[in-house]
Amino acid sequence: MTTLKIPTPLRYYTDGQAEVTVNGPDVATAMRNLVEQYPTLEQHLYNGHGDLRNFVNLFLGENNIKDLQGLETPLNEGDTLRLIPSIAGGSDDFSRRRLKSLLQKLRRNTCSPD
């Protein structure tokens, strides 16, 4: 099971839920499972060809799945996905900034005299 975090504008379609539990071995299947649970989400997330709309970004932990294996990115029990609309391309860098920040924290902790 994967926890999928829902952005504010889409919570109207998830009965107000900020988090939804989805099932599937990869991101594509998990997203389809989301739409099965909340069918009115489909038109907001997918285009007429069945592809995710191009401003829809999914983050697995701190990484944009576009930097991983896209929709084929495998999911493990307990993973958290976040659904975040791109506001003009920031999301790719968003993941890098978060990753950099995380690495800095790890380095600080590693170098700490404690």
Add this chain to the structure above:
Amino acid sequence: MTLVNQRLLQTILSENAGLEAHVGNTPLIPLRRVIRGLSPSVSVFAKAEWFNPGGSVKDRPALNIIRTAIANGNLHPGVRLLDSTSGNMGISYATFGAAMNIPVTLTMPENASPERVSILRALGAELVLTDPLEGSDGAILAARKMAAENPDLYWYANQYDNPANWQAHYNSTGPEIWAQTGGQVTHFIAGLGTSGTLMGAGRYLREQSPAVRLIALQPDDGFHGLEGLKHMPSAIQPGIFDFNFADRTIEVSTEAAHTMILRLAREEGLFVGISSGAAAVAAIQVASELKEGQVVTVFPDAGYKYLSDKRLWEHS
């Protein structure tokens, strides 16, 4: 007797007045190729707002908000200007803050484009990045909280509720459009973010001619990728917005705006941002319904701040 070259004098006075003197008086550019097929008696013009010193239409309200706050005694030494932003307003605050020695603190969604973050940091603004899942409304709530908890440290500019926002457009954008079209504008289209452009320029134009049609543009969905624009039914309502003000509201999809910015770049030589693409889509839709008229819209910014999204520019 000394002859004075008035134009030269104006230029010198303007230059000595500093960066603030160069806000406004932006070009009104006719669209030519993307409007092929329209009636030959219909024109479509775009206000090229990236000509402002801070690179966007937001220079107008930011400067007026700052000047009004200084005049009212709200913004004074020892106080930081605080507001929420999705990017452009923050850049304008930071630009004039640097020029006028006013410290600036901004709340902004963490998924704002890297260009925006870099520009704001270069200009010396303090940034508080908010949860991207909450979008621009999350940034608004964060700014409200910070202002309530630190009233002595911050002056909350509150662009969404501050009348100096729409008044900037009433005093500059509206009169410029009226003058640049020789009073011939028939339709004015503006995207809704704070709604300041529509409410201010629209009020002015309607006063000059009640026949001018005012058209609001918003994303077609609360979940969208049109940076700077708000889907009003599902967002926190700006206090300066009047739902009944516009004669009509047009909804534009993110995909249509993306397609249009490529067309504007390749067919008009206009390298503009995503909200400008949305404005062009709406303006062309309105123009296509007319036999004659002069349609004016606003292109809020240029495309440079969107380059990091390579998918936007590389598809054909």
